[in-house]
Amino acid sequence: MDQRQIEPIVRIQNFRMDFGRTTVIHDLSFDIKAGETFGFLGSNGSGKTTTIRALLGIYEPTGGVLHIDGKPFSPERGSRLGYLPEERGLYKKESVIDVMTYFGRLKGLGKQESKDWSLTYLDRVALADKASTRLDKLSGGQQQKVQLGVTIMNQPDLLILDEPTKGFDPVNRRLLMDIIEEQKKAGATVLMVTHQMEEVERLCDRVILLKNGRSEAYGTISEVQDQFGGRRSGCGTRARCPRHRTTR
Amino acid sequence: MARYNLGTVVSFEVTRTLTKRRFWIATLIVPVIIGIVVALIVGANSSTDNSVSSQKNQKFSFTYSDASGVVDPSIVKAVGGSKASSPSAAIAAVKSGKLDAYFDYPADPAKQATKVYGVDKGIFDNGKYSSVASSILTASAEAKVHDAKLTTLVKGDLPVDATTYDSSGAVSGGIGSVIPPLLFLAIFYVVILLLGNQMLTSTLEEKENRVTEMILTTLNPTTLIIGKVVSLFIVGIVQMLVFALPVVVGYLFFRTSLNLPALDLADLQLDPWQMITGALLLIGGFTLFTGTLVAVGAIMPTAKEAGQIFGVMMALIFVPFYGVTLIVSDPHALIVQVFTWFPYSAPVTAMLRNGFSSLSPGEAIGVIVEQFVLGVVVLRLAVRLFRFGSIEYSKKVSLSAVLPSRKAARAAR
Numbered sequence: 001m002d003q004r005q006i007e008p009i010v011r012i013q014n015f016r017m018d019f020g021r022t023t024v025i026h027d028l029s030f031d032i033k034a035g036e037t038f039g040f041l042g043s044n045g046s047g048k049t050t051t052i053r054a055l056l057g058i059y060e061p062t063g064g065v066l067h068i069d070g071k072p073f074s075p076e077r078g079s080r081l082g083y084l085p086e087e088r089g090l091y092k093k094e095s096v097i098d099v100m101t102y103f104g105r106l107k108g109l110g111k112q113e114s115k116d117w118s119l120t121y122l123d124r125v126a127l128a129d130k131a132s133t134r135l136d137k138l139s140g141g142q143q144q145k146v147q148l149g150v151t152i153m154n155q156p157d158l159l160i161l162d163e164p165t166k167g168f169d170p171v172n173r174r175l176l177m178d179i180i181e182e183q184k185k186a187g188a189t190v191l192m193v194t195h196q197m198e199e200v201e202r203l204c205d206r207v208i209l210l211k212n213g214r215s216e217a218y219g220t221i222s223e224v225q226d227q228f229g230g231r232r233s234g235c236g237t238r239a240r241c242p243r244h245r246t247t248r
Numbered sequence: 249m250a251r252y253n254l255g256t257v258v259s260f261e262v263t264r265t266l267t268k269r270r271f272w273i274a275t276l277i278v279p280v281i282i283g284i285v286v287a288l289i290v291g292a293n294s295s296t297d298n299s300v301s302s303q304k305n306q307k308f309s310f311t312y313s314d315a316s317g318v319v320d321p322s323i324v325k326a327v328g329g330s331k332a333s334s335p336s337a338a339i340a341a342v343k344s345g346k347l348d349a350y351f352d353y354p355a356d357p358a359k360q361a362t363k364v365y366g367v368d369k370g371i372f373d374n375g376k377y378s379s380v381a382s383s384i385l386t387a388s389a390e391a392k393v394h395d396a397k398l399t400t401l402v403k404g405d406l407p408v409d410a411t412t413y414d415s416s417g418a419v420s421g422g423i424g425s426v427i428p429p430l431l432f433l434a435i436f437y438v439v440i441l442l443l444g445n446q447m448l449t450s451t452l453e454e455k456e457n458r459v460t461e462m463i464l465t466t467l468n469p470t471t472l473i474i475g476k477v478v479s480l481f482i483v484g485i486v487q488m489l490v491f492a493l494p495v496v497v498g499y500l501f502f503r504t505s506l507n508l509p510a511l512d513l514a515d516l517q518l519d520p521w522q523m524i525t526g527a528l529l530l531i532g533g534f535t536l537f538t539g540t541l542v543a544v545g546a547i548m549p550t551a552k553e554a555g556q557i558f559g560v561m562m563a564l565i566f567v568p569f570y571g572v573t574l575i576v577s578d579p580h581a582l583i584v585q586v587f588t589w590f591p592y593s594a595p596v597t598a599m600l601r602n603g604f605s606s607l608s609p610g611e612a613i614g615v616i617v618e619q620f621v622l623g624v625v626v627l628r629l630a631v632r633l634f635r636f637g638s639i640e641y642s643k644k645v646s647l648s649a650v651l652p653s654r655k656a657a658r659a660a661r
Binding site: 053056057058059060073074075076081083085087088089090091092093094098102103105106107147150 | 253256257260264453457458459460461462464465466467468469635636
């Protein structure tokens with residue numbers, strides 16, 4: 001499949017974002033094609049989360065075009081989107097199954113369908129016995145698993161994951177990557193913010209590397225490596241940079 | 249989808265509130281306290297009644313002297329008393345315990361006190377002396393009148409049916425026409441007092457739980473906020489019903505013991521214009537206050553900080569009551585006009601004036617339009633503040649940062 005012939009599902013053109021007098025994103029442009037897994041790389045504060053929030057209408061952009069399926073995102077189209085934000089959180093005083101059922105219904109699933117799907121998912125991520133437990137009684141990692149379940153329960157066409165494996169132990173990280181890979185195989189387009197090279201290597205078709213709100217590199221992993229040459233990437237520690245994968 | 253989600257939000261919010269133990273503890277504590285108070289009053293009243301009737305029925309030895317000539321000796325004889333030979337001897341007999349009591353009726357019992365002397369039987373039982381002395385005097389007076397109708401009239405327990413006319417010659421309603429439209433004012437107070445704090449903190453949960461981003465990408469914020477307001481209203485109705493239950497039970501089954509007045513609904517007059525005006529003022533005022541409280545909640549980072557604003561909002565709905573006399577007596581006074589048109593004191597002032605028929609149709613329409621227009625504007629602002637402000641999880645939101653700029657609006661297109 002020639003990806004360049006496929007219409008982009010996400011299109012960002014000349015995106016600029018100011019907070020007060022500070023410009024945090026400068027003229028950013030990239031697109032994500034349907035069916036691909038796109039890696040969003042960059043060090044902390046480089047503008048990855050800001051870009052995602054502007055794409056999803058949570059922030060109003062100062063300038064530029066941010067489209068999903070050819071239009072600015074609106075929550076009414078949320079049934080096609082799965083979003084795992086960087087700031088994790090659900091209704092902590094409610095039980096796991098009640099929260100999952102609620103979000104399932106908001107995403108267009110029936111009540112019983114939401115409940116059945118949730119119980120199956122909880123069983124898979126070894127949380128079946130926690131279905132009736134209040135969320136604030138779960139560990140941070142367990143809460144993240146529940147939140148990932150909420151994110152993917154509507155079989156989204158576009159999955160946006162902001163550091164999905166942050167805070168997970170290696171076993172659960174592998175489990176989560178398996179789940180993401182399944183979504184990809186089922187046809188979902190994935191936009192993933194990550195600092196983990198293992199995830200980039202295993203899942204991503206193309207990546208963009210942000211530094212100080214500007215695109216530092218953009219393309220397939222090999223293209224990005226070519227663009228880098230011997231330069232430091234600015235994507236965090238050297239051990240995490242795409243360049244080092246090839247030089248290892 | 250949006251309508252479907254509104255039902256889902258309402259169902260989720262109502263269910264999770266009504267299934268919480270702490271909600272029922274907080275809600276039931278009021279009727280439980282009212283129930284305990286009612287039980288104590290009923291218990292106290294029945295023991296008082298028993299005590300009074302037992303005191304009246306108690307026989308004891310007594311003598312009397314009567315300077316008024318009102319006391320009927322046959323009535324005294326029937327209850328076991330007799331005329332005293334002399335006041336001083338009777339008092340001495342009481343002091344020595346040979347006689348239980350002595351009553352000294354003055355020349356004018358209506359103006360002068362009847363003196364009662366008795367052997368001490370304890371603080372409660374001593375009341376029987378005064379009861380019997382008074383009963384003898386009343387029965388003797390009624391016997392002298394020889395007319396049951398006149399006796400009733402003298403007692404003053406008379407039914408009166410008053411009719412008054414306004415300046416146009418039409419029958420004016422009196423208190424029966426004031427009560428129905430003022431019920432809207434009572435509902436407004438109960439709703440705001442019960443639900444105000446919950447309105448203020450309704451969107452804070454999303455903020456404090458860091459669930460805002462998940463919600464904003466799943467649900468239209470207008471749907472979320474309207475859903476929360478509707479569910480708050482449903483929860484408020486449940487609370488009001490629970491609060492009203494002991495009052496209804498008390499009225500139906502213990503009205504006499506509680507000395508509650510009999511309600512004759514036939515006395516109430518429902519003026520369609522006043523009732524419609526009252527209902528619209530209630531809905532408009534509720535919309536404005538709800539929108540304002542939700543907007544404030546969207547700006548504040550925590551429930552504690554939002555709570556400080558709540559006191560100010562509550563003061564605003566009580567301020568008109570400082571001028572209630574003026575509102576009733578001189579509705580055209582400047583301060584009453586200010587209260588009538590200032591958006592946050594307008595609902596209470598206008599509902600009061602509507603109840604007392606001093607709100608002209610022009611003023612009523614003006615205030616209702618003001619409440620609805622401002623209510624919708626503030627609700628839209630609240631939605632916007634939540635949409636773009638609640639992402640500032642731990643900071644107070646700056647209005648200038650959230651209100652739309654043309655540049656940003658263009659960019660969004």
